[in-house]
Amino acid sequence: MYGIFYFRGGVYKFDELVEYIEDVGGMILRKDCFELIRGDYYLSTEVHVLIVVPEEEIENTKSLIDEIKGVSDDVEITEEQKKTLLAYLSIYDSLNKTDTWTKEEHIKDTITCPCYALLCNQLEDEECQLDSKLEQILKEMCANGVIEYNISADGKSEYRLKKID
Numbered sequence: 001m002y003g004i005f006y007f008r009g010g011v012y013k014f015d016e017l018v019e020y021i022e023d024v025g026g027m028i029l030r031k032d033c034f035e036l037i038r039g040d041y042y043l044s045t046e047v048h049v050l051i052v053v054p055e056e057e058i059e060n061t062k063s064l065i066d067e068i069k070g071v072s073d074d075v076e077i078t079e080e081q082k083k084t085l086l087a088y089l090s091i092y093d094s095l096n097k098t099d100t101w102t103k104e105e106h107i108k109d110t111i112t113c114p115c116y117a118l119l120c121n122q123l124e125d126e127e128c129q130l131d132s133k134l135e136q137i138l139k140e141m142c143a144n145g146v147i148e149y150n151i152s153a154d155g156k157s158e159y160r161l162k163k164i165d
Contacts, residue, residue: 020064026061
């Protein structure tokens with residue numbers, strides 16, 4: 001199972017948190033940066049992210065957040081959101097195994113049941129999102145900035161993890 005929580009804090013050592021989350025098999029789903037300005041004066045930059053980590057790493061992750069002077073809040077999600085989130089994790093894991101562009105068919109082929117996120121074992125109705133909604137989930141992941149897509153020479157969509165500059 002996975003823990004999901006919201007991080008708020010400064011940019012101080014934020015890269016260490018990101019690296020740790022990736023190392024333990026977690027994922028950052030959304031990152032928003034805010035500049036705090038009062039009048040003409042810049043005060044600071046604040047980062048807000050949604051974090052997903054394996055259950056056994058929740059306490060270590062929260063300890064690291066405290067160490068870097070951040071705040072974490074637990075997030076309650078619906079069963080539908082949980083299905084989508086776990087599908088994100090499986091796709092992310094599949095794309096993380098290669099550094100090249102990957103076609104949708106290949107992504108579906110590399111995700112075999114039981115997948116990395118053990119989707120079918122964690123859902124009440126055991127309906128795997130990867131069968132029926134893969135294309136939609138890939139589009140959402142692109143829109144959220146987790147992955148990026150490209151059109152190949154044969155006119156098919158290809159995907160890879162978003163490159164960080």
